[in-house]
Each structure stands twice: as C-alpha cells, then as structure tokens.
Amino acid sequence: MDPIQEAIEEIESRDPGDDFSYQAIAKKFGIDRRTLARRHQGLSTTRNAAHLVLHPEHEAELVQYIRTLNERSLPPSRAMIQQFAGQLAGKPVSRSWVTRFLNRHPKNLISRYTKGMTKERTKADSGAKYNLYFKLLLDKMKEYDIQPLHIFNMDEKGFQLGRLGGSKRIFDKSLWEKKEVRQALEDGSSEWITVMACICSDGKPLSPTLIFQGANGSVQSSWVEAIQAGEHSVFVTSSPSGWSNNDIGLAWLKGVFERETRRYASTGYRLLLLDGHGSHVTMDFIEYCHDNKILLFVFPPHATHTLQPLDVVMFKPLATAYSNELSGYLQDSQGLLPLTKGDFFPLFWSSWNSVFKAPLIKRSFEATGIYPPNPDAILKKFAKEASDSDSSHSKSTPPR
Known part of the structure; x- marks a missing residue:
C-alpha cells in the first residue's frame, strides 16, 4: 500500500476528536508532512481524472443527493455515503475516502459525531x-395522516438449517453426571437460510421471503418441492451467503412490499420502519420509496432490540417454534435422515403460521409504542432506571 494511504488509514482509525500530529505520523511513515496534510484534507488532486474514485461530476451529484435526503429528513450516515459512492463508482470505496470526500466539500457538508459514553451515561x-x-x-x-393499515415493519431473521435453539430438557441424572449426555440430538447443518419478514400494525403479515445459500438468484427445485401454489404464499431466492444483499433488498421492495401493499397507496402514504442495514439504504431503494409514496423511517443505531416490533415480540417465538418443529423432525427420524434444504420449508411454514397471527402482531406494535401511539410504553422503562439509579446513589452517598 502507498505509504501516504497507510498514514491516512492510521489517522482515520482514531476515535473522533482524538488529537494527532501530522508531523509525527509523517515521520513514522517516512513521508512529507505537507503532502500528508493535503491528501488527508482532500486538497490534493491527481493529475489524471481516470485515477479518481469518483469523477468530479459524480461527486457533485452525490453532494446534491445528500442535500435531497436531508430535505426528506433522512440525513445519511457515513456508512450510507460509503454505500452510495460505491454504487456510483461501480466498486467499493474505503471509509477514509468518505472522510476525504467530506473534507473536499466543507461548504456543503458537515459531519457531527457523538462521543463514547459510559454504561451509566448511556442509560x-x-x-x-x-x-x-x-x-x-x-x-x-x-404530517402524512398515517393510518394503522399503512404502518409496516420489515426485518430479516437468520436460521441455521439443522441447529436447535437453547431449551430446557430432561436428562438421566447418572448420564448427565458422567457427562455422557449433555445435549439434544442435532443434525449439525449450519447452513444459513434468511427469512425476510414484514408485518402491518393492523395485524396482517406480508408473504415471507426465503433466501437460501446458493448462486445468486438460482433456486433448485428440490428446495421448494413442498411449496404448493395457491396454498403457500412465499417468495424464494438465493445468495452466496444466504443473507440479503442490495439486489435482493430492492427486489423485495418491488416484488413483495409494493405488490402486496400498493392498494393502500391510493388512500395515502405507507410508512415502512426498518433498520439501517446496507441493503435497505441504497440509492435505488430510497428513490423507489420516494417515487411510490413509501415513507422510510430508519430506527436509531443499536436500538432495534427496544424499538422494532419484529425484534421485540415476533422473532423470539418464531425461533422457538422452529426449534420445536426441528426437534420433532429429528426425533421422528432418529437422526438417521440428513436434513436438506428441501426440509426447511415445511418446518418453517408451520412455525410461521403458529406465530405470525393478528393478535401477536398487533401486540408487537403496541409494545414498542408505535401503534396506538404511546411513547410511554418505552420511555417509562428509562424513567424507572433513572429513578432506581438516583435512589441507589442517594443510599450509597453518606450524609455530610
């Protein structure tokens, strides 16, 4: 790697606000201090535009797009800008490129960081x-007069094909003490299958999407033999990792969400709440939502365990139901039959239907304060923590 680029990477690895010296960094890597400062601050340009990550016109387009997102109350994170730039460049860009990009446009862009907090301050x-x-x-x-049938939450849940979740079992005491039997029979397959789920605050689920591990988009017939047209409403695709990606995220938006909720568009905007996963915040995903009366609302970082209906209420019982179905399958087969991708859907579908019912879906939106609108459903937890903390502090502080 270019020594100047190595030096820039070291600077960018520091926490926001940490002091550093260009002189000290330049000396460490044996480079000129002034050149390092210019490159890091985005003031040095290459003589050949072909060597730039983005052409100046593309950079100007990105600056304008960031402004557009701000006007929609969607100011992007650094990770989102990195994703956008990669789409424009047709190749991945580094985190340090984002910093240099921001430094090249100080009149148009500004970045503000939050400092790290102790556990107590975080609470x-x-x-x-x-x-x-x-x-x-x-x-x-x-502002948009959002009705209950217009409020949706989408997220993804991963399953390991043959792995059981943790559950309490009854063991023979002597075998347990001899450490001869300490766990239930598992198939052992750790292959990932992802489920993309979306629910509405009126209690209805959208059709789930299954992402198998395989070549992009290709689905073998043996994986879906149990799916019957007219009986099962489910979409199936694949990716090399078994997880979602940019293409699958956009295909889901157009082929599942728009298809199954477009009837609402004539009566008002739809609100789609989701996390900040990369496949949810691409330029194409955001623009499609904007063009089709879909309001995107991204949960705050590290808060989905508290604020997202699917995380708070739905996914845990789904995982438990799948483990129970898998356990029954393994008991019936006595572990003699290997588990295949084709076995996943019957186990999953039974689990899905037992969990994704209207009462529980409605409860998930209620528990997270989204609908009926009730911030106290969440905020009262922090009021209690603050009260307990104050009480504990007063008891531990001796009188003067």
Missing part, C-alpha cells in the same frame, strides 16, 4: 434519544 441519555425518536416518528405520522 441516562437513552431516554432523551428515544424521546427524540418518538417525536420525529409521531410528527411524521401526523
């Missing part, structure tokens, strides 16, 4: 953070 500040989240969410719902 204390979470209430304020979530209060802001609910204010933005409820203001948006009021």
Whole structure:
C-alpha cells in the first residue's frame, strides 16, 4: 500500500476528536508532512481524472443527493455515503475516502459525531434519544395522516438449517453426571437460510421471503418441492451467503412490499420502519420509496432490540417454534435422515403460521409504542432506571 494511504488509514482509525500530529505520523511513515496534510484534507488532486474514485461530476451529484435526503429528513450516515459512492463508482470505496470526500466539500457538508459514553451515561441519555425518536416518528405520522393499515415493519431473521435453539430438557441424572449426555440430538447443518419478514400494525403479515445459500438468484427445485401454489404464499431466492444483499433488498421492495401493499397507496402514504442495514439504504431503494409514496423511517443505531416490533415480540417465538418443529423432525427420524434444504420449508411454514397471527402482531406494535401511539410504553422503562439509579446513589452517598 502507498505509504501516504497507510498514514491516512492510521489517522482515520482514531476515535473522533482524538488529537494527532501530522508531523509525527509523517515521520513514522517516512513521508512529507505537507503532502500528508493535503491528501488527508482532500486538497490534493491527481493529475489524471481516470485515477479518481469518483469523477468530479459524480461527486457533485452525490453532494446534491445528500442535500435531497436531508430535505426528506433522512440525513445519511457515513456508512450510507460509503454505500452510495460505491454504487456510483461501480466498486467499493474505503471509509477514509468518505472522510476525504467530506473534507473536499466543507461548504456543503458537515459531519457531527457523538462521543463514547459510559454504561451509566448511556442509560441516562437513552431516554432523551428515544424521546427524540418518538417525536420525529409521531410528527411524521401526523404530517402524512398515517393510518394503522399503512404502518409496516420489515426485518430479516437468520436460521441455521439443522441447529436447535437453547431449551430446557430432561436428562438421566447418572448420564448427565458422567457427562455422557449433555445435549439434544442435532443434525449439525449450519447452513444459513434468511427469512425476510414484514408485518402491518393492523395485524396482517406480508408473504415471507426465503433466501437460501446458493448462486445468486438460482433456486433448485428440490428446495421448494413442498411449496404448493395457491396454498403457500412465499417468495424464494438465493445468495452466496444466504443473507440479503442490495439486489435482493430492492427486489423485495418491488416484488413483495409494493405488490402486496400498493392498494393502500391510493388512500395515502405507507410508512415502512426498518433498520439501517446496507441493503435497505441504497440509492435505488430510497428513490423507489420516494417515487411510490413509501415513507422510510430508519430506527436509531443499536436500538432495534427496544424499538422494532419484529425484534421485540415476533422473532423470539418464531425461533422457538422452529426449534420445536426441528426437534420433532429429528426425533421422528432418529437422526438417521440428513436434513436438506428441501426440509426447511415445511418446518418453517408451520412455525410461521403458529406465530405470525393478528393478535401477536398487533401486540408487537403496541409494545414498542408505535401503534396506538404511546411513547410511554418505552420511555417509562428509562424513567424507572433513572429513578432506581438516583435512589441507589442517594443510599450509597453518606450524609455530610
């Protein structure tokens, strides 16, 4: 790697706000201090535009797109800008490129960081953070007159084909003490299959999408033999990792979400709540939503375990139901039959139908304060933590 680029990478690896010296870094890598400063600050340009990651016109387009997202109340994160730039360049770009890009456009762009907090401060500040989240969410719902049948939450859940989740079992005491039997029979297949799920606050689920591990988009007939047209409403695709990617995310938006919810578009905007996963925040994904009356609302980072209906209420019982179905299958076969991808759907479909029912789906939106709108469903937890913390502190502080 170019020594100047190595030096820039070291600078970028530091925490935001950490002091550093161009002189010290330049000396360490044996390079000129002024050249390093210019390159890091984005002031040095190559003589040949072909060597640029993005052509200047593309950079100008990206600056304008960031402004457009801000006007829609969707200011992008650095990771999102990295993703956008990679799409324009046709190849991945580094995190340090994002920093240099921001430094090249100080009149148009500004970046603000939050500093790391202790566990106690995180708890204390979470209430304020979530209060802001609910204010933005409820203001948006009021502005666009969002109705219950227009509120959706989408997320992904991964399954390991032959692995059971943790559960309490009854063991023979002597065998347990001899460590001869300490776990239930498993098939052992760790191949990933991802389920893309979406639910509506009126209690209806959209058709699930299954992503098998395989060549992009190719699906073998043996994987889907159990799926019967007219009986099962499910979409199937594949990716090398078994996880979602940009293409699958956009295909889901157009082929599943738009197809199954477009009837609502004539009566108002649809609100789609999701996390900040890379496949959800591509330029194509965002623009399609904007063009089709779909309001995107991204949950705050590291908060889906508290704020997202699917995470808070739905996915745990789904995982438990799948483990129970898998356990029954393994008991029936006595572990003699290897588990294949074709076995997944019957086990999953039974689990899905037992969990994704209207009462539980409605409860998931209620538990997260989204619908009926009730921020106190979440904020009261932090008020109690703050009260307990204050009480504990007063008891531990001796009188003066």
